[in-house]
Amino acid sequence: MQKIFIMMFLIIIFFLYADILSADIDFEINTKNISIYDTIVINIKDNFNAKNNYDYTLINVKGYFKCTDGIVKEVDGFYIKDYQVSETGEILETGNGKFQIRFTPDRVGKWNYKIKVFAGKKELTETKFNVFYCRKDNKNKGFIKISKKDDLFMEFDNKESFYAIGLNLCWSTGNVLNDYERWLTELKENGCNFIRLWMANWFVGVEWIESGIGNYEKRQKQAFLLDKILDMCKEKGIYVMLCLVPHGEFSTTTNSNWEQNPYNLKNDGLLKEPSEFFTDAVAIQAFKNRLQYIIARWGYSPNIFSWEIFNEVEWTDNYNSEIVTNWHKDIISYIKKLDVNKHLISTSFANPNMDEKIWNLKDINFTQTHFYGVKDGRELYELSKEKIEKYKKPHIIGEFGIEATDNFIKDNLDPEGISLLTSIWVGAFTLSFGSPMPWYWDNYIDEKKLFKIFKPLSDFVKDIRFQDEDLIELTDKKVYFKKSDDKSPGEIIFYSKSVWEKPKKNKFIINANGEMIDSNLFNGFLFGDVHQDMKNPPVFVFKNVRLAKFIVKINKVSAKNKLVINLNGQNILEKNFYAEDYSDKKFFKEWNIYQANMSEEISIDLPAGDNEVMLDNVEGDWVQIEYIKITDFLDPAIAPVFVSGLQSNDSAYIYIKHRDYSWKNTSPIEIKDAYIEINNLNEGRYLYFIINPENGERIMEGEKLTINGKIKMDLPIFNKSIAVKIKNTAKKKEKRKK
DSSP states (O other), X not given: OHHHHHHHHHHHHHHHHTTSOOSOOOEEEOOTTOBTTOOEEEEEOOOOOOSOTTOTTXXXXXXXXXETTOOEEEEEOEEEOOEEEOTTSOEEEOSOOEEEEEEOOOSSEEEEEXXXXXXXXXXXXXXXXXXXXXXXXXXXXXXXXXXXXXXXXXXXXXXXXXXXXXXXXXXXXXXXXXXXXXXXXXXXXXXXXEEEEEOOTTTTOXXXXXXXXXXXXXXXXXXXXXXXXXXHHHHHTOEEEXXXXXXXXXXXXXXXXXXXXTTBGGGTOSBXXXXXXXXXXXXXXXXXXXXXXXXXXXXXXXXXXXXXXXXXXXXXXXXXXXXXXXXXXXXXXXXXXXXXXXXXXEOOOSSTTOOHHHHTOTTOOOEEEXXXXXXXXXXXXXXXXXXXXXXXXXXXXXXXXXXXXXXXXXXXXXXXXXXXXXXXXXXXXXXXXXXXXXXXXXXXXXXXXOGGGHHHXXXXXXXXXXXXXXXXXXXXXXXXXXXXXXXXXXXXXXXXXXXSSOOSOOEEEBOTTSOBTTGGGOBSEEEOGGGGGGOOOOEEEEEESSOEEEEEEEEEEEEEEEXXXXXXXXXXXXXXXEGGGSSSEEEETTTTEEEEEEEEEEEXXXXXXXXXXXXXXXXXXXXXXXXXXXXXXXXXXXOSEXXXXXXXXXXXXXXXXXXTOBTTBSSOOOBOSEEEEEOSOOSSEEEEEXXXXXXXXXXXXXXXXXXXXXXXXXXXXXXXXXXEEEEEHHHHHHHHHO
């Protein structure tokens, strides 16, 4: 019986490979005038007649490249169908397909290369070693890596700084090439250098229902589009975080595409349930084949900043942290094995607090945060600080917006992009490796012509070598009034982050400067008795030196609830919130309850002194807290601003925003006769300038001398925001000498 089985197996293997020719390889290569980090393309003329040219277990054309240091780089080839764009914009298939190898030399000098062809593990044929020469070219910067000088920031292979400024340009549902030409041109003209792109099934994904698993023949048009987009990015100096798997492909509940997924058993696929994608050995191997194709075709590109393995992976069905972490470990190991150019690797979550196990993986190179519900950008500041401090890795805000839906666009809530402006500036000076990346690129930023918002920030940071300056968080983030006799004590306000989970923390200490420790963990959901397993009522501990008010704003309610405010161990206020009583309500049949949007502040009086306030929901479902506010808290000598800044011993980069300036309040009361102190500076003479972040206009500029390591800088009158830059003139002279 065993002999019969072996014979049948050999017959199958014979027929699989019988048509693959074992002959010399006929190929073309462009090796004239090759510079370092240029791309070499080898076109193999032979078609080896494999049953599936995209299946690496059947056919693999490989390139071997050896420089004078003796290191051999092994690069997979891939099968490609040729397309061209007609004069009318149509994408037309031309000619027959072919195998191709793409390689980017990273060293100057003589290179030897040869090609081998494999059927399975069997080598069919190979060429002799050939030679090309790679010359130096200072224009090509190379690939982006984590800096060895400061591992929170990025740099190119040539040690030039890379600071990411850009946005999500994840897909186009219109004329793809026209859209990307327009968008990328706008980005270049406004100083941007970074986008996020999805290999979505409705966009440039190479594997979907019409192709089946492991055969990308019917998705070659999509692959051609990605080729063209990356060509545009190279031309315009734009770098791409390429997301490999959108969550909806393996979700039945969130943006689901599971019904059309080729991995679905209903489509002659492999999996009964989406969650099996992370455990089924055959599915994992099929996905690795897709990865092998992606890396073979696009891994050559320095304009690929990183591989983002999954978008918001916790939206997949029955998310299991341990299982998905192990899957990530396996997939990352496979990517590293194939990617000779060592592109950075990350993933992403919708929940800003997820997932420690994955973020702590050694080979996840950087973390990112997605957050919706932005008021004025301060939320992004806190989230960024928390991620950087916790994981000690580079970080970026990968998605943000006023809302998770586009209702704010339909309601015309922020037509001028104020939330966009304040968010990118606030987030730019948090020790993140780039500014926050907004969503809604097509129906908001493009539609309302908001690309120009990026230009002042890009101009402001373009001469900063983030990785070289030993930057830390600004040591004094207060702005002071010169005279405070006529000033009133300032209020403080803390916006929540509404995340559907048990709050990770319930005790929040507010210091004398009006800062809440771990404010990013203040969860807006105040759960009632229906959710006993989710309850963790927040407690706020602070000392107010004057009589004040503690104010809570509720903006959404589900079913019936009773809110209790407890002050120093005594219940001071109880209030019922019934969703059915509000005009903006909606009935949900599946739960037999009403939910309502609303806007209501409730308050209690605070005595002067040490206070502790607890908020609890003692009945019902949940209410959503938008913010808490404490009046008459801040020293009248301190201006009502929010400050985000970085400094070294020889420089400082500071964004100062009026506390009340946001898309909801576009023209607060002016702040005048104010100043800021910058401490811990080396003695010397400093150049400074102050700009208006809306248009980049210089408002003030000049020179300042340090006094005992400190610069006191008067600020211009403002009611929105300003940005301050100072640099030691001695350092500028030192750089010129070099």
